[in-house]
Amino acid sequence: MKKQCAFLMISTFLVALFLTLKAGAAPLGLPEVKIPPDNPQTMEKVRLGEKLFLDKRFSLDGTVSCATCHDPAKAFADGLPVAEGIKKLKGMRNSPTVLNAVYYTTQFWDGRVKTLEEQAKAPFINPVEHGLKSHDPIITIIKSDPEYLKEFKKVFGVKPEEITIDHVVKAIAAFERTLVSGDSPFDRYMYGQDKTAMSEAAIRGLEIYRTKARCQDCHTIGQTNAIFTDNKFHNLGVGFSVIEENLFEIVEKFKKAKEAGKDIDESVLTNKEASELGRFVVTLNIEDIGRFKTPTLRNVALTAPYMHDGSLNTLEEVIELYDQGGEENPMLDSGIRPLRLTDQEKSDLLEFLKALTSPEVAAKMKK
Amino acid sequence: MKKKMISRRTFLKQAAFTAAAVSLPLSVVEVSWGKGKSQNFTFAYISDSHLTHIKGSEFVRNFDKGLKKAVTECNFMSPKPDFVVYGGDLAQLGKKEELEHGLEIMSKLRHPVKWVIGEHDYYLDLGKFWREKISNLYYSFDHKGVHFVVLNSILTYDSWINKWATPEERMANMARLDNPNGSPFMVKEEQIAWLKKDLANVSKDTPIIVMSHSPLYKIFKPWNFWTEDAEKVQALLQPFKKVTVLHGHVHQILYNQIGNITFQAMLSTAWPWPYPPSYIQKPHQVPKLTVFMNRADPFHERDATGWSILNLENGRVINHFKLWENKDRVLRYDEKLGYPVDVEYQDPAKRIPPQTHY
Numbered sequence: 001m002k003k004q005c006a007f008l009m010i011s012t013f014l015v016a017l018f019l020t021l022k023a024g025a026a027p028l029g030l031p032e033v034k035i036p037p038d039n040p041q042t043m044e045k046v047r048l049g050e051k052l053f054l055d056k057r058f059s060l061d062g063t064v065s066c067a068t069c070h071d072p073a074k075a076f077a078d079g080l081p082v083a084e085g086i087k088k089l090k091g092m093r094n095s096p097t098v099l100n101a102v103y104y105t106t107q108f109w110d111g112r113v114k115t116l117e118e119q120a121k122a123p124f125i126n127p128v129e130h131g132l133k134s135h136d137p138i139i140t141i142i143k144s145d146p147e148y149l150k151e152f153k154k155v156f157g158v159k160p161e162e163i164t165i166d167h168v169v170k171a172i173a174a175f176e177r178t179l180v181s182g183d184s185p186f187d188r189y190m191y192g193q194d195k196t197a198m199s200e201a202a203i204r205g206l207e208i209y210r211t212k213a214r215c216q217d218c219h220t221i222g223q224t225n226a227i228f229t230d231n232k233f234h235n236l237g238v239g240f241s242v243i244e245e246n247l248f249e250i251v252e253k254f255k256k257a258k259e260a261g262k263d264i265d266e267s268v269l270t271n272k273e274a275s276e277l278g279r280f281v282v283t284l285n286i287e288d289i290g291r292f293k294t295p296t297l298r299n300v301a302l303t304a305p306y307m308h309d310g311s312l313n314t315l316e317e318v319i320e321l322y323d324q325g326g327e328e329n330p331m332l333d334s335g336i337r338p339l340r341l342t343d344q345e346k347s348d349l350l351e352f353l354k355a356l357t358s359p360e361v362a363a364k365m366k367k
Numbered sequence: 368m369k370k371k372m373i374s375r376r377t378f379l380k381q382a383a384f385t386a387a388a389v390s391l392p393l394s395v396v397e398v399s400w401g402k403g404k405s406q407n408f409t410f411a412y413i414s415d416s417h418l419t420h421i422k423g424s425e426f427v428r429n430f431d432k433g434l435k436k437a438v439t440e441c442n443f444m445s446p447k448p449d450f451v452v453y454g455g456d457l458a459q460l461g462k463k464e465e466l467e468h469g470l471e472i473m474s475k476l477r478h479p480v481k482w483v484i485g486e487h488d489y490y491l492d493l494g495k496f497w498r499e500k501i502s503n504l505y506y507s508f509d510h511k512g513v514h515f516v517v518l519n520s521i522l523t524y525d526s527w528i529n530k531w532a533t534p535e536e537r538m539a540n541m542a543r544l545d546n547p548n549g550s551p552f553m554v555k556e557e558q559i560a561w562l563k564k565d566l567a568n569v570s571k572d573t574p575i576i577v578m579s580h581s582p583l584y585k586i587f588k589p590w591n592f593w594t595e596d597a598e599k600v601q602a603l604l605q606p607f608k609k610v611t612v613l614h615g616h617v618h619q620i621l622y623n624q625i626g627n628i629t630f631q632a633m634l635s636t637a638w639p640w641p642y643p644p645s646y647i648q649k650p651h652q653v654p655k656l657t658v659f660m661n662r663a664d665p666f667h668e669r670d671a672t673g674w675s676i677l678n679l680e681n682g683r684v685i686n687h688f689k690l691w692e693n694k695d696r697v698l699r700y701d702e703k704l705g706y707p708v709d710v711e712y713q714d715p716a717k718r719i720p721p722q723t724h725y
Binding site for chain 2: 214217247251286287325330331332334338
């Protein structure tokens with residue numbers, strides 16, 4: 001029953017969105033969604049993707065689907081500090097929301113893949129997420145399910161024996177490309193010319209965001225739309241203490257492991273030290289140690305806890321972190337510095353962050 | 368940032384100006400040269416940290432961060448550098464607190480250090496702390512067939528030194544960039560005489576590297592990007608076939624060739640200076656050769672600051688500028704052209720707007 005509810009919830013949401021997107025217009029405040037030429041959007045593909053997204057059978061013990069950590073009723077996140085997969089095994093990273101993930105130029109906190117399609121492949125075979133040893137069980141289940149066979153045939157024109165994981169992730173990605181949310185009070189104020197859309201406090205908060213609090217430089221607001229990310233990687237020092245003392249040894253160990261062919265995806269979710277190296281695990285560039293991708297701030301009030309390791313529970317704590325100038329460490333991003341915000345400024349900034357919630361996402365939150 | 372592996376062969380190809388932005392860990396392809404008396408090796412340069420004491424154990428955060436970042440990154444160098452040169456201006460006002468704080472941070476370096484004094488280190492106590500606790504003010508040493516000379520090039524007229532009421536006043540007046548009550552830097556006779564004797568026993572084929580804080584040529588007098596008796600020093604160096612002068616003080620990329628001498632400026636870890644042409648009221652002698660740094664983004668306090676990884680190859684210095692928050696730059700001596708070139712941007716057609724919009 002719950003599954004059907006979720007299905008229905010997303011479906012109605014989707015139809016509206018899909019039709020809007022098809023017309024070329026993204027929700028207010030968002031740029032156009034880029035559709036890759038090798039994965040065009042169709043309504044059937046999106047529906048198939050949604051079904052795959054919700055399917056718990058694609059996990060070792062049948063308990064985990066994409067929606068486990070990216071729950072439609074929790075703004076497509078999970079409300080936990082770090083993700084919990086099969087057997088409640090804990091990973092190392094906070095589940096990012098899928099909402100507006102299409103606007104990232106890389107996926108994951110360390111940007112280790114470029115596309116939504118590539119991202120979807122990884123959790124299936126991660127030991128602390130879906131726990132499968134390979135994608136084969138997924139294909140087997142699909143081939144044994146007449147409904148799926150019909151849908152795959154309709155969407156991709158493939159016979160059962162031609163179905164691969166690439167079809168699966170293409171459908172999931174197509175579904176995710178409809179998960180965009182704008183039209184927040186901020187959007188209406190900023191792009192919709194409605195000067196009453198945000199409270200006075202939030203309006204002051206926007207000004208602080210762009211000036212004294214220095215948020216604008218990484219969590220970018222554009223002139224005609226806002227994705228709230230610069231798609232770059234920055235070191236705030238969160239979690240750096242894990243690796244600081246034995247930094248050289250940890251770096252050496254990781255480099256050797258990577259050269260020997262150890263899978264990054266598994267390392268960063270099962271090995272705490274590797275996890276805190278951040279972007280470095282992808283580029284092996286010393287300056288990338290401890291750097292993580294700037295996340296979008298859309299719906300941020302709904303997606304606690306915060307930071308790549310979920311270590312901050314509230315937005316107040318996040319603002320405090322920035323106000324103190326991040327966590328001191330030798331690789332701290334040079335744009336991070338103590339802000340000396342007054343209590344009023346912090347409070348106004350908080351009100352502004354709350355104004356980034358899209359009403360339809362808030363409406364679907366599990367009470 | 369673009370990351371490409373450097374191959375020794377590519378570097379030495381006369382025609383190709385390949386982009387050679389380097390990332391750490393750096394791997395220098397070892398090629399042993401049968402002929403040639405000097406070996407190839409790697410060293411590093413950290414300079415102009417200007418650590419500033421506020422009170423008690425409080426120092427200006429910005430400048431501490433710059434030096435600490437350079438030390439951390441330098442420790443990751445692979446292969447390890449033979450030594451690290453500290454290019455001067457460790458302190459801002461020459462205070463004991465600042466110099467000790469600097470020594471503490473530098474003590475985290477895993478490589479040996481060669482020290483060059485700057486005016487901000489010197490003018491409070493006329494080099495007393497430095498001489499006693501850190502290093503000689505001028506000296507020479509040989510390393511793998513290269514003759515290194517360290518000079519104290521930031522001296523000035525005794526009359527100026529002696530005219531101030533307190534050491535603090537003297538230091539404050541030397542600390543300003545554009546002080547009309549300032550005084551030009553100079554090497555002076557004692558060192559010039561010493562240098563003449565020091566070089567007498569060095570063969571003309573031996574590569575020479577001179578390290579000083581201020582540039583040993585004349586760039587812009589109002590800002591003391593200048594050494595008053597530069598020509599006398601240069602005259603002693605010209606007879607040698609391969610001479611490189613490495614200096615700090617200017618907090619920017621600046622390079623030149625005068626006869627046999629290549630001059631290369633090192634970055635500051637603290638802050639960049641504007642280029643002298645921006646101060647249009649006074650004429651300047653900024654070498655036309657120099658490709659300016661990319662214009663810095665003021666949001667990032669580390670933009671246009673950094674340090675250098677230097678490769679000594681065939682008696683010449685190849686300089687990899689590790690420019691934080693921006694693109695690295697590589698400078699190498701072109702044997703055919705006879706002067707140093709930026710491997711990516713030297714050709715005017717390859718310049719980009721951040722290098723011309725100042």
